[in-house]
Amino acid sequence: MTTYDTVLFDSDGILVEPPASETQAGATRDALRSVGAANVEAHHVDAIVEGVTLEDLYEICSTHDLEPERFWEARERLDEESQFETFRDGARTRYEDVTVISDLRQRCGVVSNNHHSTIEFVLEYFDLHSLFETYYGREKTIESLELKKPNTYYLEKALDDLEADSALYVGDSESDVIAAHRAGMDSVFVRRNHCRSVDLSVTPTYEVSDLLELADIVDHSETGR
Template sequence: MAEYDALLLDHDGVLLTLTDRSTLRETALAALRDAGVEAPEAADAERLSIRVSTDELVALADRHALAPERLWRCREDRIEACLREAIEAGRKAPYDDVAALDGVDIPTGVVSNNQRRVIHHALDSHDMADWFETVVAREPTLDSLAEKKPEPTYIQAATAAIGASNPLYVGDSATDVVAAERAGVDVAFLRRGHNADATLDTRPTHDVESLHAVVDLL
């Protein structure tokens, strides 16, 4: 194995703790009301809360006679406000082992399906912004849905931005592993409480239980 010349990491579930699903569903319900749905259904909020696809969004907007762009913007703004408040209240915080990254001596970056503005706020709030040379994440636009992992777009963009030829990517989901494979880079699947028993169809390069173990791979 060639020596890694950069370290790329997912954000939610790797650097910062996840937000409770019930909170995201309630936020999605509020977004539906913002968009003009008077009595939104719980199933619609579930579809809009996480891992939304373009087809799902367009179908949901059509059922409520809404422009998909308006519905998505309402969703993005509500989710951004929810996550910002969770960060500031300390409910969305760095994992204890994130400190291991402070001594990494190769270029590092964040690659996330979350909104770029949320990532920057989180890193600034926790004095971590200087740790990363690049942040590649979504803009709050409908077009961004087509770029999300498992597409390799963000990993490839971060690799190019850092100028790396052999980065290691760290993720906590099956889509992270697939995105890394499609991008042609090694991936460490990081197991935490929320994914400790996950079974993957695509085998990661490394299977680890902490960021300390990730740093040891470097």
């Protein structure tokens, strides 16, 4: 059985509860209003919230005669502020089983599609910094949309930082599994409540219901049982 020297974790849905789509939609509508687009179709708002691509973003901005960089700056800023607010008011918190990470002997890191500055906030706010030797989120720029998972860009940066030879990536989405495999990593898909019924078109190396099962996977890999 594979022996892992490194374990990387997604953030939203793994370390902390994922942001509510209603919260992200509200921040997106606020951003649109701030740049003069008050009546944007719901499907365009949904597209922005549900993982907008660079092509989609330019198309939406063209439809509503918006300057893409100006809108995206407002959207990223307001989206991040809305996330900070939900953490501070207790509407969103970390998962209890995150504490198991402190028992792992592997080098650990975080790689997320969320903003890098939001990951910094999460690690600081929930006192998780000591668990991880490196972490990456994306920059709040339009260009960073092309670097999101399943792109392996940030995973590879973390693997380089940790000088990983054999690594495991823990996530809660299909794009996490795809990115891990593209980067030459094994994957763990965590079926938390928000993704309990998700059908995957790819097969993760492991599938668990929470992080408590992760220790067993790693321990078995080390002992060869």
